[in-house]
Amino acid sequence: MKQPNRILGLLCLLLFAGGSKAQPGLNWTEVHPGIWKLTVGKPQRISLLSAAEATPNRRGLAELPKTAFPLDKAGISVKIVNQKTYLRFPLEREEQLFGLGLNFQTVNQRGRILNLHVDHYGGKDNGRTHAPVPFYVSSRGYGVLIDAARYLTVYAGTAVRTDTRNPPVLSDRNTDKKWSSQPYSDAVEVLVPADGATIYVFGGPTPMQVVQRYNLMNGGGYLPPKWGLGFTQRVPTLYSQTDILNEVKGFEAHNFPLDFIGVEPGWHSMAYPCTFEWDKTRFPNPKSFLDSLARRGVSANLWLNPYVSPTASLYPKIKPLAGSHTVWNGIVPDFTLPQARQAFKGHFMQQHLKLGVGGYKIDEVDGYDNWVWPDVATFPSGLEAEPMRQTYGLMVQTMTGSWFRELNKRTYGLVRASNAGASNFPYVIYNDYYSHKDFITALVNSSFIGVLWTPEVRASPSAEEWVRRMQSVCFSPMAMLNAWADGTKPWTFPEVEKAVTEVANLRMQLLPYLYSTFAQYHFEGKPPFRAMNLVEGFGFKPTTVAGTFDATANPYAMSIRKDIKDQYMMGDYLLVAPMFTGEKSRKVYLPAGKWYDFYTGKLVGENEEITINPSLDKIPLFVKDGGLIPMVPPRRQAPKPGEVLPLEVRHYGTLPGSFLLYDDDGVSFDYERGAYSFTRLSVIKDPNDPLKGQEITVPKGKPFGYSASVKWTFMSVGQ
Incomplete structure (x- = not known):
């Protein structure tokens, strides 16, 4: 170890012990309103946020209330010893901690030990998960982010130091019924296996405002195209273009919503590893196929994993830009290299985007350990295998999302791995796990860490489970039936087909509410689905x-x-x-x-x-009470640009209320240049009429896809 590091380590060891003064040398800088940054030691050359390449939404951040540094600085300690960084943050006795990755079984993470590691979810909330975001939110109204692309170990109020200022009560297990196997801990401690890190502290004053600041610092939440909020069906692996067009006709025959369709691995001329080129037997004319879908109002979403087959035309370009180990016999591109990103862009633009492909499902960028590159792998950029694994999902999302943005075309897709900084990505996380209850817990937890999650439907042993799963997925970021394995349809159980159709139609009716909620995610940082x-x-x-x-x-x-x-x-x-x-x-x-x-x-x-x-x-x-729910009549597909729909606004309760109805063209990024509208819907109390909906003012020169004549429905009147 270098001598300066040894001296710094010894100094920090002394400073880490008790005492009431802030540790010298910890220079917190307010980088955005209510967000403070601290850099210690020598941070790695790639971090989670640098891989995500987010641009802060400064306007949204400026509109949040001012707040002071929310933690006791004297309780924050840092030490660096033997190329490891030890962090400590104070905890009050009644604090609850949320976040720390996409967890599936627990919400409050206090009292847990987590090894934050990109991986398949293996059935336990131990930190190995699809989005091991090292960000926690406190019930006291602050948040902490460790921006380090390493396998972090977090002791979330579990460890008790001998020099603690708040020692737990000593009791005798033999005689005291209040004895606890988990003594009180007054700290969150984090081990970063590197000789430096960047730390952010977020003020509130409420937990929601902490989450807003985190999301806005990372660009604000992604605003999907309107069609992305419709229904999607993913078809069996070896379906041909004819099979898929027949599938679309089947949805039309059943009058069931369908906005985009998922095309699984069989579209490749080889998959596992992938060529990213169309199979000429199943897809003899990709452009004609995509045009046929478009005429029916349906977008195509292509499955892939980013590991290049030796049979792919891309292979010679990527081979010198790939890692030392393969994944399913495919080489692993080093996407930290501009040449690798450029080679993929050229291929994908020519083969997919310019033909009309609407998005991607990015598979297998997470784990298990025996399926991805090992930690002994090397990459031509010099980046180690561990930070590559922690950031690979981020880099693939950043890269593919930028291609659609270049075409001024919004996309919406699926991904298996993500991490910090992902709020503004056009992707929803999914996995192979299949617990309905745990899927809902994951949806709850996604709201703390700036990612989206879908409790997708695949199959069910009974009609009851089928309809309950379909109901849940229709109230999530992506309403998806993933039938890649067995070809199930929404109407697979005829006895509940009516109920399944009704909930899918209800989602379509709620599009004005849901789209406005996603706009709130983008402009204000509020997650659309919230714990x-x-x-x-x-x-x-x-x-x-x-x-x-x-x-x-x-x-x-x-x-x-x-x-x-x-x-x-x-x-x-x-x-x-x-x-x-x-x-x-x-x-x-x-x-x-x-x-x-x-x-x-x-x-x-x-x-x-x-x-x-x-x-x-x-x-x-x-x-x-006072809630307004804007709705449109049931419809099979999301509205296209220029469509004008009748608008019903339901009011609930006895209080007056308001709702900001958002609209834009639904497909492009023109809203970032001002081509959008916010229209206030208001119910007031009138002296002669207890509740009254106010006439709306249609915005001039701005997109607005609704009739100016609103139907007001007062749901609670007379109840």
């Missing part, structure tokens, strides 16, 4: 249920923490509480204020826990 812990007035806190002693199964009587992980908000007003197979009833936790049933307008409760008994044909939905 209840981000909702203002949500007073419920996870409780800890004492574990029962068992000499073999639970010898330390570990307690069980109860999270709110099976309900969430879609936008500002709509609370979604999915049902699962076998359930006849469920509990729903309502935030402050009155809440009303979406379908009937009836009052259901206020700041309390309720029990509901919904029918099979409905997903439970609740609307906040």
Whole structure:
């Protein structure tokens, strides 16, 4: 080890011990309003944020409230020893911690140890996941991001230092029933296996504003094309262009929504490894095929993984720009090299984008360890295998997204791996795991870390599970049936076809609300699908249920923490509480204020826990008092540029309310140059009429795809 590092390490060891003063040399710089940055040691040449290449949304950041540095600086410590960076951040006794990756079973991460490592999700919340984002949000209204492309180990309130200023209570297990196997810890500690890192602290003052700052620093949330919020069907692997066109006709015959279709590996002339070239037997005329889809209002999304087959025309260009190891016999391009990115761009532009391809499904950029390059792999740029794995999904998203932007064409697709800085990417995460309940928990957790997640549907053993899964996916960032393996259709179970069609139609009716919610994600940084812990007035806190002693199964009587992980908000007003197979009833936790049933307008409760008994044909939905829900009539496809639709606005409750209805052309990036409109929808109380919808002012010279004559429906009047 170099002598300066040894001296710095010894100095930091002394500073890391107790004391009340801030550690000297930690120079926090406010880089954006309410966001502070600290660089320690020698950060690696590539970080998560540098791989994501995000441009901050400065206008959105400037509109958030001013806030002071939210942590006790004296409680933050850094030391660098033997090319490892040790970080420590203070915790208050009642704090809850959220985020730290795309977790599938837990929401509050306090008391957990996580090894943040890009990987397939293996069934445990241990840090190995598709988006191991090293960002946590505190219930006290601040956030911390470690911008290091390494396998980080996070001790989220688990370790107790001997020099702690808040020692846990000492008790005797033999006689004290309050003895705990997990003593109180007053710190989050992070091990970065590198001799430096960049750290960001985000102020609030609320958890939602912390998340907003994080998303806006990373460019603001992505605004999908309108067709991306419609329904998508992914077809079996070896379907030909004829098979796919027949599939589209089948959706038309069943009058079922369909906006884009997923074309699986069989479109390649070779897959696993890939050529990225059309198979001439199954797709003899790709341009004609894509044009035929376009005439039916359907976009094509192509499956790929980025590992190049020796039979591909790209291979000679990529071979000297690839890593030392293969993945499924394909070479791994080093996308830190401009030459590799340029070679892919030229090939993909010619073979796909200029023919009319609408997007990609990027597979296998995550793990398992025996499927991707090993940590002993080397790359021509000199970047090590570990940071390459942590950033590869980011780089592929950045690269492919830029191609569509160059054509002024919005895209929307799927990806298997992501990380910090991904808010502005046109991709939704998916995986091969298939637990319905855990899928909803992942959707909840995605809202803390700036990624989107879909609880996709593939197959079901019963009609009940089928309809419940379809209901959930229609209230997510991507309504997708992934039938690549068995060719299932939305109408596979005839006994629930009507209910499945109704919920798909409801999603289409809610497009004005959903599209405006995604616009809020872009301009304000608010995630479109939100954990209840981000909702203002949500007073419920996870409780800890004492574990029962068992000499073999639970010898330390570990307690069980109860999270709110099976309900969430879609936008500002709509609370979604999915049902699962076998359930006849469920509990729903309502935030402050009155809440009303979406379908009937009836009052259901206020700041309390309720029990509901919904029918099979409905997903439970609740609307906040004063909430406005703009809707259009049922339709099979998202509106095209220039279409003008009738608009119904539903009002719930007794309070006045308002909603900012967003619109643009739905397909291009012209909105970034001002070609968009926000139109305020308002319900007021009138002396002669308790509730009244105000006439809207249609914006002049701006896109607005709705009729100026609004149908106002007061759902709770007379209830």
